[in-house]
Amino acid sequence: xxxxxxxxxxxxxxxxxxxxxxxxxxxxxxxxxxxxxxxxxxxxxxxxxxxxxxxxxxxxxxxxxxxxxxxxxxxxxxxxxxxxxxxxxxxxxxxxxxxxxxxxxxxxxxxxxxxxxxxxxxxxxxxxxxxxxxxxxxxxxxxxxxxxxxxxxxxxxxxxxxxxxxxxxxxxxxxxxxxxxxxxx
Numbered sequence: 001x002x003x004x005x006x007x008x009x010x011x012x013x014x015x016x017x018x019x020x021x022x023x024x025x026x027x028x029x030x031x032x033x034x035x036x037x038x039x040x041x042x043x044x045x046x047x048x049x050x051x052x053x054x055x056x057x058x059x060x061x062x063x064x065x066x067x068x069x070x071x072x073x074x075x076x077x078x079x080x081x082x083x084x085x086x087x088x089x090x091x092x093x094x095x096x097x098x099x100x101x102x103x104x105x106x107x108x109x110x111x112x113x114x115x116x117x118x119x120x121x122x123x124x125x126x127x128x129x130x131x132x133x134x135x136x137x138x139x140x141x142x143x144x145x146x147x148x149x150x151x152x153x154x155x156x157x158x159x160x161x162x163x164x165x166x167x168x169x170x171x172x173x174x175x176x177x178x179x180x181x182x183x184x185x
Contacts, residue, residue, distance in 0.1 A: 140160075143162065144160045144161065144162050144163060145160065145161035145162045145168075146158065146159070146160055147159040147161075151175070153177065154177060154178070155175050155176065155177040156175070156176045156177070157173060157174070157175050157176075158173065158174040158175075158176065159171050159172070159173050160172045160173075160174070
């Protein structure tokens with residue numbers, strides 16, 4: 001039985017060695033075949049993707065180019081928007097200034113109209129006074145033979161005649177001046 005066991009063990013070892021050799025070779029062959037297939041597949045895929053990448057390179061370049069153009073256009077639009085805001089701000093300021101000037105002009109017109117009315121009133125009053133004084137002067141000249149003369153030192157001399165009925169040509173004089181305080185002397 002020991003011989004049979006030893007024989008069985010030897011047969012088992014031989015079988016195991018044969019099995020390993022045949023199975024290992026087969027497995028190695030399968031692994032090599034799989035490795036070669038994988039390598040070929042990877043090369044084919046690599047070549048395919050390389051071609052696609054080369055075909056899409058110009059498209060990617062175009063996309064980058066378009067992105068750059070969009071960026072430039074965005075910057076340009078932002079600059080123009082900023083300029084537009086500045087122009088709007090200046091326009092608003094100018095409109096405000098124009099409104100202020102228009103208001104000032106209107107106020108000045110109203111003030112001028114008031115002054116013109118006052119001046120017209122004063123001129124009318126002065127004209128009436130001149131007419132009244134002229135009438136009085138004429139009255140004095142006709143009835144009292146009044147003569148008025150300007151004499152040196154800013155004085156005014158009044159000469160009256162026809163006061164004395166006995167001697168109607170006898171002159172009576174009166175001199176008038178205005179002092180620094182504005183009083184008559």
